[in-house]
Amino acid sequence: MVSMSKIATGNGHGENSPYFDGWKAYETNPFHAIDRPDGVIQMGLAENQLCFEFIKKWLMEHPEASLCTPEGVGKFKETALFQDYHGMPEFRQAVAKFMGKVRGDRVKFDPDRVVMSGGATGAHEMVAFCLADPGEALLVPTPYYPGFDRDLRWRTGVELVPVICESSNNFQITRNALEAAYEKAEEDNLRVKGLLITNPSNPLGTIMDRDTLKSIVRFINEKNIHLIGDEIYAATVFKDPEFVSISEVIEEVECNRDLIHIVYSLSKDMGFPGFRVGIVYSYNDAVVNCARKMSSYGLVSSQTQHLIATMLNDDDFVDNFIVESKDQLSKRHKYFTWSLSQVGIGSLKSNGGLFIWMDLRKLLKEKTFDGEMDLWRVIINEVKLNVSPGSSFHCHEPGWFRVCFANMEDSTMEVALSRIRTFILKNNEAIVPLKLCRRSSLKLSLPRSLSRRMDDFMSPTGIMSPHSPLPQSPLVRART
Structure with missing residues (x-):
């Protein structure tokens, strides 16, 4: 054989x-x-299927957004030809603006730090490749999305160390739990390179309050490890308290911003998993440069970029x-x-x-x-x-x-x-x-x-x- x-x-x-x-x-x-x-x-x-009629109405009113209509065919050739893996400028600008909108415009995002990937799956793997070598570890609070075992580990060789959270305090992340997981990794001779948090949480459906996020930022800053904030459910928060992004907290807590990275996508917030629009947004120049090179293995199609840019640039929509x-x-x-x-x-x-x-x-x-x-x-x-x-x-x-x-x-x-x-x-x-x-x-x-x-x-x-x-x-x- x-x-x-x-x-x-x-x-x-x-x-x-x-x-x-x-x-x-x-x-x-x-x-x-x-x-x-x-x-x-x-x-x-x-999957979010509750607003498809709302989106369908917009698509019917804006046929030029699709390259496969008489109204949009004029842009077919230029979009079908080779596109730089940096992504279309209008696409990155539209995504950056949308990320700010779903966070209540309390923070702005730089389009030049938006790196595209084939969905959040590709974005997570991309970040793992950038931050850790095979055999090194990331801390992940439990319970966590089962796909992380694939996305972050399978091809990268990175280990995941659970941060045990309990129902007695509604599965909230505590400083004691973080310290215990960090010490356990050290006992197992694992070098911890970062902490991954999912906010809002999958599978809990809960959000982290500002004080918890500040505590987490202080923890990673003291340990000098990276923080990956998975915020792909940011726009699904449907009642108070409002969602707080890690991008807001670092404006309030002193920290090394080179340690802060956000994974985002349009799969959950807009219900577009089939479009495979994943985003890495990093405050670290080296990560942005490396991730952009890696993005050539999982680009978002130019046709999708064009449609998304047109849609997200419609402020009323x-x-x-x-x-x-x-x-x-x-x-x-x-x-x-x-x-x-x-x-x-x-x-x-x-x-x-x-x-x-x-x-x-x-x-x-x-x-x-x-x-x-x-x-x-x-x-x-x-x-x-x-x-x-x-x-x-x-x-x-x-x-x-x-x-x-x-x-x-x-x-x-x-x-x-x-x-x-x-x-x-x-x-x-x-x-x-x-x-x-x-x-x-x-x-x-x-x-x-x-x-x-x-x-x-x-x-x-x-x-x-x-x-x-x-x-x-x-x-x-x-x-x-």
């Missing part, structure tokens, strides 16, 4: 994990309201989009968490992201990660929902699950909620329903289609009405 490289034969990609297994279950049997009503509903995909997106996310989040609460399912209080951190600890037959995996298999195979177990996010407490709520239509969400309720009612000895919320105040902020359905969820006892027209869960027919 012909020998292959260690990358080709190894398991560094991390695909053999429950996080990716859930995706495989969905891809094998995807839900469709008519063709596959018993299929798996995708709730493991952090951007302002209205930010408001509309937050409004839609807020309504969906409120309705989804309220619906879960009616059958006693709690979640970590959050105000950002495209997901909730669902607490199913009461449903574990045993308070272990084996117990968590047993529950997850039931949810995947019988309830037919692809939700992601906390252990795949390196959470150190079993029973937490990430559930995405913005990647589906209202009707699909209703089916998912119906399946969850049926499952919980079958297991109601393990969990006690919470007290009903007041209907009047909640209805005011819900989409009309969902508000009209509210009464269908409620009976005098606070459980789903037996007259609800929602589809029945396949769990009812599943073997025990």
Whole structure:
């Protein structure tokens, strides 16, 4: 047999994990309201589909933004020809302006420090290549996005050292936890080169307050290690407190700015993962220069740059989009968490992201990660929902699950909620329903289609009405 490289034969990609297994279950049997009503509903995909009609309207009104229309074809030749890997000036200017807008224009970004990459995946790897050598380490607070094991480690050889955060303080990052992780790395003879934080957090949906960020900046400055701020969910914060960027904090805390780097993209904030628009923004000239050279391996297409630049330079569109997106996310989040609460399912209080951190600890037959995996298999195979177990996010407490709520239509969400309720009612000895919320105040902020359905969820006892027209869960027919 012909020998292959260690990358080709190894398991560094991390695909053999429950996080990716859930995706495989969905891809094998995807839900469709008519063709596959018993299929798996995708709730493991952090995708923002709630503003597509708003964006579609803009596209219809601005056909010149596309090079494949009579209005835009005049720019086809110049855009189709070779483009410098620095990126189109108008694209970098538009992205820099948008980054400032979603941070409330409290900070400005320099277009000359905007380096493009093929999505946040490529941006993270690019930063890792720039900051650390194989065998050196980055600290990462838990729970964290499973893809980091691939993005930051697989091809770079960089190690990830977990910073253990706990539910007792809502998984907040503390100075003690940072110090403990740093000391553990030293004991393991790992040289720590940086700290990666995700703000807003994936999978928690929470944001870091200003004091926490200041503490983090002081920590990395004292240790003389880099800080990578993943801020790809910056515009998904839908209620107070407002998002605070690391770019704001370094204006208030004395630090070596050569240590500060931001990863951004348009995949989450605008719902454009297919466009592969990733951004590295560094305050370090050497990192900018190196990353720009590396970007030639994962450029954003010129056609995409042209479309994005045209769209983001429309100030009215951007302002209205930010408001509309937050409004839609807020309504969906409120309705989804309220619906879960009616059958006693709690979640970590959050105000950002495209997901909730669902607490199913009461449903574990045993308070272990084996117990968590047993529950997850039931949810995947019988309830037919692809939700992601906390252990795949390196959470150190079993029973937490990430559930995405913005990647589906209202009707699909209703089916998912119906399946969850049926499952919980079958297991109601393990969990006690919470007290009903007041209907009047909640209805005011819900989409009309969902508000009209509210009464269908409620009976005098606070459980789903037996007259609800929602589809029945396949769990009812599943073997025990």
